[in-house]
Amino acid sequence: MSENTITPLTMPKWGLSMKEGKLINWLVEEGSQFSRGDELAEVETEKIASAVEASMAGTLRKIVAENDTVYPVGALLAVVADESVSDDEVNAYIEKFQSEFVPEESGDEDEGIQAQTIEVNSLNIRYLSKGDGDRVLLLVHGYGGDLDNWLFNHDELVEKTGMRVIALDLPGHGQSSKVVGDANLEFFADTIHAFLQALDIEKAYLVGHSMGGAISLCFASKYPDNVLGLGLIASAGLGDEINNEYIQGFMESTSRKQIKPWLELLFADKSLVNRQLINNMLQYKRLDGVSDALNAVSRQLLDDSGKQGRQFLDSLDTLACRICVVWGMDDHIIPASHTERLPDSVSKLVIESSGHMVQMEAANKVNQFLIDNLLTR
């Protein structure tokens, strides 16, 4: 940033459906300096609460947005400018910004990139494809998740790698068909294979979270020619431990009260589990077919003793592609200790103060790690 430049800090757009966000509170004071990556403010959306991180170092000259107030995407939250810029200039900038600012239309038209649906093996698969690079990265969510799990990763990965990044809803999840075949890893791997074929994609990087990691591993084993590399985030299939109570509890919960403690287990910072996140999860769980699908999948995921049923740890070396592994230190679902037995060929990162949903809680770090260790050569 050159001197005398005034930069607006605006309400971010996290994901397609985000129209507005609520500024919960500022984490830095007016006039203070911050570094790149610092958390500046807490913002809550319909889907999740998260922090606005600084994309560069600077000085927070003037705070415009108030705590506990909802602002449309793109609205001015604060102004970042060097001390050399006068208050008058700052104020004039704010006035001009505000007079010209038009919130994004709330209509559906021209919303930019939309999620699409494609039929694969008689299943409707919803996916969101961004970027138009030749290289393709597929994001595979975990058990009970959906493509919104990549809210804080998707855009940035496109931006920083120039790749085409696709996130999908696995069968039984999100807004894809709630039919899960044999409900095992092979079923999901086969579906992904058919999905890529349907999109005419021969090879792709796979980044999988939790069960999505195990699915990615299974895919790599079964279709080695179609995989460029694996990013495994809090992945299943790398050890036998798993929080069986969580799986059962999540599966059986039907009300907000019941599900809340289970969802809180997913995060190091439990306050991230807001009412909207819970509601979204319940809405998903209340779709016809979801309960049966989740049941079937969990039966395949776990063995009779409540341990993980499938292991890929010993076969990692046989996979020709590059593999990197990320974990949250405070993961209460699959322990970070599973990183300890990884072969040296695998690059790994364990992030403090993050839980199972580490790609959301520490999005920047995860994104950067994936870029540095998997996606750029």
Add this chain to the structure above:
Amino acid sequence: MNPIPESTSVGIIANPYSSRDIRRLVSSASSIQTVERANIVERILVTLATFGIDKAIMMPDKSGLAAQLIRNLESRSHLNRAASVDLEFLDIPITSTVTDTLIAGRIFRERNVGAVIVLGGDGTHRAVARYIGDIPMVSISTGTNNAFPRFHEATLAGLALGIYLKGLVNTESMVRRNKVIRVTVNNNIEDLALVDLAITSDRWVGARAVWKMENLKELYLAFCEPAAIGMSSIGGLLDPVSRKEMSGLKVLMADPVECPMTLNAPVAPGLFHEIGILDSSRIEIGVDYEIESAHGVLALDGEREIEFSAKDEVIVRLEDDGPVTLDVEATIESAARSGVFVNHRTAGRSGEHKFRMPESLCFG
């Protein structure tokens, strides 16, 4: 038989239950509502009032007919003169069974009414006939099977009755004596039939009406007209016998496959049935015929009435001393030919009648 009645009071027996039996369910037979029955009686009363007949005695009932009629008379007095007739309801216990009709018929005979108006079908006329003696019946057919009563609009029946009771014409053709079938069980005179006595293989009187033709075994017919409805149609189509002929018909029936001939007969409204005919023969007046079935039910004019078994001796006899009926058409025709209805107007005078009518025939 004196064609000029001694009394000008009229008895009315309106069966409130006729045309309501099971044949509504099995063959869409017609049903005449209580309201319409009350209207029919009202139309007769209007006509009688026109003739100056001011006394009518009626069988009471507990099924709304009398109540409806009273409501009509009270509410419509501004419309017509029916209410000017003194309408008396017999003071008898109401059983809502055929007993009411039998008792009413007997009382009418005791009180020597000039005629009895009967609303009902064959079954009702049969019941009235049992105790009425020689008092003429005027029929209004409101039953299911109406082989015995001829169909007349009530107003015209009243008109004929008025002519008859007032002696406006004097001709014997107005009234007719009918044949009758009498049945005795173990030498006791049990009952009579005006049209048909049927013997069925049923065990029970049950719902009374005869509609299961496969159970029909024997028929004894006082008369059988080809254009009749009911069981007499079997005889009517096979070997017609008129009301006036001095004989009847006996028909033996069985399963059509066992019979030398069959015919399709309108045995009830809306119900044709293939009938197997074993044999048929004329029966003579005054001769005892022993029935052939060992047990079953005797159905009189379409209604199962008497259960009998092998130990019972059932004798059927056709007789010519049945009830008397008023011939409505002949009476009105005779009166018309006599000029009863015509007013001759001459200049300067209000009018001169050949017969002085008590009232104008402008009803109402």
Add this chain to the structure above:
Amino acid sequence: MARKITYQQAINEALDQEMTRDESVIVMGEDVVGGSGGHGEMDAWGGVLGLTKGLYAKHGNRIMDTPITESGYIGAAVGAATCGMRPVAELMFIDFMGVCLDQIYNQAAKFRYMFGGKAKTPVVIRAMYGAGFSAAAQHSQALYSIFTHIPGLKVVLPSSPYDAKGLLIQAIRDDDPVIFLEHKVLYTLEGEVPEEPYTVPFGEANVVREGDDVTIVAFGRMVLHATGVADKLAKEGIKCEVIDPRTTSPLDDESILESIENTGRLVVVDESNPRCSMASDIAELAVTRAFEHLKAPVKTVTAPHTPVPFAKSLEDAYIPSPEKIEAAIRSIA
């Protein structure tokens, strides 16, 4: 896939999907097909407002017109429900309950109890309610409190397209008799609704908006008014928590009490008349079970104790307005 459809379309879709899923689901009501026995087209109306349009083409005689005899066909729906059918009977306007109430509150509501638990009566009675269309006193009432009073009935008041679909599917699958009330002003309201069938459970309030200062409990259409006011006041720093109970029976009293414990202030917004109403019911809840948490008197915003008037000026004054809601909040905030 979720997409935006109207409240009305959401109801149609719920009926369609449930009729497809379960053969025992049947729909009956006055002109719900429209055209039976006439010389024109069948499905001429699809209900007076076209809500059930198109169901006849897909489901044939499983959607049926009835004579205008509410006792007869509501009773038939109740009777069929005891035989294992899942009838959805449309009682066009809830105001018409007067001509068939016996079949609802003495028959459907009581069978299970009277018969010692032996009966199931999974009938849904749909009806529209509410003022705002100048439909006057006999076509505008908000009579949900009357049904809420009756043990054995469940009473549902969806305030959004999402809830309308999910609650109706739940109502159809529910084994108890359900009175499902649709605010006629909401029929054109659009919202995101998943294409797939889903349920919204009964007895779970929707916290439409969170806030720590004032709890607003609002019913049906009033949820929209309350949310609008809450948004406005939020800019001034008054943080309202807006609770939509979604079902008045069962009632999610826990969510309401939790919120009152947090805010200490309660405003109830109820479009119906004030006496023996949901407003008085929720106020009673606060006073008897959260009195020690109350920091201010409970406020209710309701229609007056009058019939619904016809003239627009009067009807506008009758319906609880955002202004009245705002004033009530400000008076205790």
Add this chain to the structure above:
Amino acid sequence: MSELSKEKLLEAYRMMRTIRDFEERVHDEFAKGGIPGFVHLYAGEEASATGICMHLTDQDRIVSTHRGHGHCIAKGVDVIGMMAEIYGKQTGTCHGKGGSMHIADLDKGMLGANGIVGGGPPLICGVGLTHKMRGTDGVGIAFFGDGASNQGTTLESMNLATVWNLPCIFVVENNGYAEATSSEWAVSCDNYADRAAGFGMPGTTVDGHDFFAVYETAGEAIARARAGGGPSLVEVKLNRYFGHFEGDAQTYRRADEVKQLREEKDCLKIFRKRVVDANLLEHSDLDKIDEEVAALIDEAVQQAEAASPPAVEELLTHVYVNY
């Protein structure tokens, strides 16, 4: 009537006798103070429930009236449970939560006695609709009295049944009195079968003192409905022996009316005479049933008296399937 075998005749007699003894006994026990609430007795009307319900199976459903004990028994509801229910005991058919006016047993096709005059007919349209939609040959029978015959619900239901062509039979048991008011006065057209014509269905009247007449007529109406012939109306003319409810001194009736009815019109006496005269059954066959039924009713009363009332926790159960 040849289809009425000896077994069927015995069954009919047992059914009628059971109803009679049950009602006479309830009458006595109520007078002694053993039975709470309102009780309306069916004695005198037995041939109607019996003659009709003998044509039915468990899939066929009936709705009944205040005066429902006879219909319950004829439809196969357990007599021991019924008596316990009338006593308000846990072992009752409805666990003591319904009582005399609400005895129901859906497994037996008994959709409930009904405390609301005219409450039943709309429900039977739903029963008929279910049978029709499922393509079964089941039927629904609505029993109602001359009182309910004037209710809008009844008239609406007859209209609906015709419009939808439902397998429903509307049975009006006309005992001459709606509570204390004569049906002659209160029913504008007391020959109730007449009203059927206005609804486009056949209407027929049958003597309710004669089991055979009822059985035969009901058989045709039910067969018609099973075959898709639609609804019909059967008016059964009969008499009740006891008052509208127990405690009704029946001062609105002629002093000797009931006495005379018991002597001349009693359906059990008429039945006995018929079958014995026809040499189909012996007096001894029927006497044996009389003894067995008497013992059954004794047993029912003893068990009912001995049974426990429902526990207080039962107050809150069975309001909903789930809530």
